[in-house]
Amino acid sequence: MGKKGMTKLVLTLVCFSIGSGIAAGDVLAAPPDNFTANMVMHEMAMPMAKMGNKMRAENPMMQGMVTITLTDEKKMIMMSTANKMYFEQPIRDERPSIYDSRAVIEKKKIGSETIDGHPCIKYDAVYYLKDQPAEKYKATIWEAQDLGGLVIKNEMIIPEDKRRGGPEKMVTEMKDIKVGGANPSMFEIPAGYKKASNMMELMGGMKGMDEMMKQKRKK
Numbered sequence: 001m002g003k004k005g006m007t008k009l010v011l012t013l014v015c016f017s018i019g020s021g022i023a024a025g026d027v028l029a030a031p032p033d034n035f036t037a038n039m040v041m042h043e044m045a046m047p048m049a050k051m052g053n054k055m056r057a058e059n060p061m062m063q064g065m066v067t068i069t070l071t072d073e074k075k076m077i078m079m080s081t082a083n084k085m086y087f088e089q090p091i092r093d094e095r096p097s098i099y100d101s102r103a104v105i106e107k108k109k110i111g112s113e114t115i116d117g118h119p120c121i122k123y124d125a126v127y128y129l130k131d132q133p134a135e136k137y138k139a140t141i142w143e144a145q146d147l148g149g150l151v152i153k154n155e156m157i158i159p160e161d162k163r164r165g166g167p168e169k170m171v172t173e174m175k176d177i178k179v180g181g182a183n184p185s186m187f188e189i190p191a192g193y194k195k196a197s198n199m200m201e202l203m204g205g206m207k208g209m210d211e212m213m214k215q216k217r218k219k
Helices: 003-015 205-218
Strands: 034-041 044-051 054-058 065-070 075-080 085-090 103-115 118-129 137-144 150-157 169-179
Touching: 103 137, 118 150
Parallel strands: none
Antiparallel strands: 034 044, 034 169, 044 054, 054 065, 065 075, 075 085, 103 118, 118 137, 137 150, 150 169
């Protein structure tokens, strides 16, 4: 697998680029913009954090690999905690995140359900970024009423031209949500980390790539 293929593999896991808990009976007035959670996708739990327009995700298929998305800076940082290195690149071909403050969500209520203990309203929805109104995504979403309407489950239909051989539908679910769990250091490059010139160097060369593929096959 070449560098482009490796980059696509990593980006696929993070594109879909909440510490005190909430006591029973507490209700938020609006969705929190600071939380940590485990995002479950394809039966894999991805530890993630959000603070404003900053997102962090730990890759479950590649131990020690962390992706930080800085939306306001239009920059993505990939870090290897194992190699103490990082690699920066601009955000490209961005899929809209329903958690992005720039997202516009048009929705119609279709029911009510309890998801992982959270009472939710279920909606048919269409969402898109304010500056990309033509690129719309259809989804079914579940908004947790005890979390201010935070979307804790999302079944998104991926447009055919964006699938790249992947599935038609992407299902993500938030678990172990801790409101206020994120802190600024989660979105910073630790002191002493060296900047890599490319993804292969970040992962430790061919040996690191081979190890990643072994871990992938075990999943």
